[in-house]
Amino acid sequence: MMSSERPALPFDAEKHDHSQCVADALRSAESLCERRGARLTSLRRRVLELVWTSHAPVGAYALLDRLSHERARAAPPTVYRSLEFLLQHGLIHRVESLNAFVGCPHPGQSHSSQFLICRDCGIAAEMLDADINRAIAERAAACGFAVERKTVEVRGLCPACQTRDGAGQP
Amino acid sequence: MMSSERPALPFDAEKHDHSQCVADALRSAESLCERRGARLTSLRRRVLELVWTSHAPVGAYALLDRLSHERARAAPPTVYRSLEFLLQHGLIHRVESLNAFVGCPHPGQSHSSQFLICRDCGIAAEMLDADINRAIAERAAACGFAVERKTVEVRGLCPACQTRDGAGQP
DNA sequence: TCTTAAAACGATATATTATATCATTTCAAT
DNA sequence: ATTGAAATGATATAATATATCGTTTTAAGA
Numbered sequence: 063m064m065s066s067e068r069p070a071l072p073f074d075a076e077k078h079d080h081s082q083c084v085a086d087a088l089r090s091a092e093s094l095c096e097r098r099g100a101r102l103t104s105l106r107r108r109v110l111e112l113v114w115t116s117h118a119p120v121g122a123y124a125l126l127d128r129l130s131h132e133r134a135r136a137a138p139p140t141v142y143r144s145l146e147f148l149l150q151h152g153l154i155h156r157v158e159s160l161n162a163f164v165g166c167p168h169p170g171q172s173h174s175s176q177f178l179i180c181r182d183c184g185i186a187a188e189m190l191d192a193d194i195n196r197a198i199a200e201r202a203a204a205c206g207f208a209v210e211r212k213t214v215e216v217r218g219l220c221p222a223c224q225t226r227d228g229a230g231q232p
Numbered sequence: 233m234m235s236s237e238r239p240a241l242p243f244d245a246e247k248h249d250h251s252q253c254v255a256d257a258l259r260s261a262e263s264l265c266e267r268r269g270a271r272l273t274s275l276r277r278r279v280l281e282l283v284w285t286s287h288a289p290v291g292a293y294a295l296l297d298r299l300s301h302e303r304a305r306a307a308p309p310t311v312y313r314s315l316e317f318l319l320q321h322g323l324i325h326r327v328e329s330l331n332a333f334v335g336c337p338h339p340g341q342s343h344s345s346q347f348l349i350c351r352d353c354g355i356a357a358e359m360l361d362a363d364i365n366r367a368i369a370e371r372a373a374a375c376g377f378a379v380e381r382k383t384v385e386v387r388g389l390c391p392a393c394q395t396r397d398g399a400g401q402p
Numbered sequence: 403t404c405t406t407a408a409a410a411c412g413a414t415a416t417a418t419t420a421t422a423t424c425a426t427t428t429c430a431a432t
Numbered sequence: 433a434t435t436g437a438a439a440t441g442a443t444a445t446a447a448t449a450t451a452t453c454g455t456t457t458t459a460a461g462a
Binding site: 271273275276305306307309310313317331 | 438439440441442443448
Binding site for chain 2: 073193194197201211212213215
């Protein structure tokens with residue numbers, strides 16, 4: 063148990079099978095909600111699916127726009143209530159520095175994760191880094207601070223976008 | 233160069249001389265701006281002073297309220313423009329998870345800091361922890377991610393508020 | 403099956419945070 | 433003194449989020 067799991071990051075945009083991501087996410091959500099007796103209604107399921115449209119965090123009002131095409135009477139609370147449910151069950155995360163939401167690739171396990179967020183393509187990769195968590199926990203403990211939630215969001219350029227920016231089009 | 237500086241945290245509310253904090257902050261700001269040829273106007277100076285009213289991050293509209301008592305024609309842009317200046321010069325930080333602003337106790341040196349934020353008293357303590365920064369840098373590097381900014385915000389209970397909650401009033 | 407209480411959702415209003423834009427004033431360097 | 437740039441005033445509006453109350457749906461028990 064040394065360090066850090068290594069889930070594949072979603073930055074390799076062309077390579078990964080995104081419809082598979084979405085399908086996995088929806089299946090996990092269904093089984094998790096069933097196990098918990100939580101009601102993944104069709105609205106909530108659809109909002110989750112919309113969040114998973116891409117790996118870039120999406121704002122509540124962008125979700126509302128998309129939802130409006132399907133549901134005539136969608137309003138802000140429609141979306142925010144679904145988002146709240148999804149957050150409570152760990153099916154999505156809120157990205158504080160963007161006021162936006164992104165799907166969680168490993169729901170169920172309560173976890174404290176970190177995000178690498180590309181300023182160019184917008185993709186946010188979730189990581190579970192034991193060293194980062196340990197460093198934070200140790201420092202907080204040394205301060206006598208009782209940790210409840212951790213927000214770690216790293217902004218920068220993903221590998222693909224570094225290439226594009228550096229060598230690519232002027 | 234082992235690890236971590238140790239500035240006194242502001243959680244010991246009664247103990248620290250807050251007027252001294254404010255005075256220090258304003259003096260640092262003045263000398264820093266002078267060195268840089270940046271104009272710390274009376275408005276900007278006053279906004280900085282208002283941010284430093286406490287160690288709890290304060291929202292832009294709370295600042296606007298206070299400012300309105302003194303400046304009849306203060307409007308949102310009045311505050312936001314001053315905040316932008318203060319941010320650019322590292323005199324304050326934005327706390328993303330609160331949409332609020334807090335004074336920086338060691339401006340001038342560009343730094344990547346972390347916050348311990350008490351959910352009870354609201355105080356945000358800024359830390360410079362080399363281990364946390366190293367852990368994040370190492371993980372990002374391993375992912376090929378080029379870091380530009382780091383947001384680390386830890387929510388929980390400060391020592392004083394743990395005491396109050398645990399033993400204090402029911 | 404019918405009843406019913408809770409949960410979810412619809413509908414409307416409004417709060418909170420932030421920015422765009424253009425006019426006017428202030429400031430420092432000529 | 434003149435002037436161009438920076439700062440501020442003034443107004444409007446965008447973007448994000450929540451409060452509240454009425455209606456519908458749902459699951460569980462009578």
